[in-house]
Amino acid sequence: MTNAGTVSGLAGSGLLADAPHSAPVTHWFLRILLTIVVLAVLTGVYWLMWRGWKNRAARQSELPVPSTAAPPHAAFGEPAEGVYASTTVSGDWLDRIAAHGLGVRSNARMSVGAAGVLVAREAAPDLFIPADDLVHAHLAPGIAGKVTGGDGIVLLTWRLGDATLDSGFHPRAKGDRTRLIAEVGVLITERTAA
Incomplete structure (x- = not known):
């Protein structure tokens, strides 16, 4: 007997009708509120990390700007x-x-x-x-x-x-x-x- 046959056989015998179903979702407000709280906490953590990086860069701003280009005609070996x-x-x-x-x-x-x-x-x-x-x-x-x-x-x-x-x-x-x-x-x- 195939799976489809088993399911239809169970449905015909009434066994599926008596099987437990998943409970309906309740407390929508609480779930939405918890999702918003988690997103707010994650956003706050990322914002604090960004601010920390910017503050570190500001504290180190007295460092001279390093050179970004080699002198003209400078020869370099294999990269x-x-x-x-x-x-x-x-x-x-x-x-x-x-x-x-x-x-x-x-x-x-x-x-x-x-x-x-x-x-x-x-x-x-x-x-x-x-x-x-x-x-x-x-x-x-x-x-x-x-x-x-x-x-x-x-x-x-x-x-x-x-x-x-x-x-x-x-x-x-x-x-x-x-x-x-x-x-x-x-x-x-x-x-x-x-």
């Missing part, structure tokens, strides 16, 4: 595809810099040349770090906005005005990690040797 995670205060991997778009995570391409490091970002202004401002480059397990668990973040320590910052980049290809560190290391060595 590495990956994710620009964020920029933080050096030594504090959770103190994200919100000013000037430095805290915006985005897909990016990082390339190194004699003039410095260029991070071409998709969702934010590009970031150019002059070779003279580079302090250190090493691998790290994470930075605000991206944690890899292993040493997957290329961490650049650099100066912006009087501040020392860390910028994190997570290359898609593992081989790009050591290559980028080596290229930036050459720039720092050349600058300190001169």
Whole structure:
């Protein structure tokens, strides 16, 4: 006997008529009120997060605006595809810099040349770090906005005005990690040797 036959057989025998039905929806007012309260709480939480981000950016507004373009005719090596995670205060991997778009995570391409490091970002202004401002480059397990668990973040320590910052980049290809560190290391060595 098929399912359709079973249902029609049960209906004919009166068994379906005696089966319990779902209760009608009652307390419409209470349900609508609870939905409005939940939406209001979520809206309030998002508004507070937005205000916190804006206040952080305002507190950090004394930072100079970083360069977004490399000098004309500057040559760069092969770019590495990956994710620009964020920029933080050096030594504090959770103190994200919100000013000037430095805290915006985005897909990016990082390339190194004699003039410095260029991070071409998709969702934010590009970031150019002059070779003279580079302090250190090493691998790290994470930075605000991206944690890899292993040493997957290329961490650049650099100066912006009087501040020392860390910028994190997570290359898609593992081989790009050591290559980028080596290229930036050459720039720092050349600058300190001169």
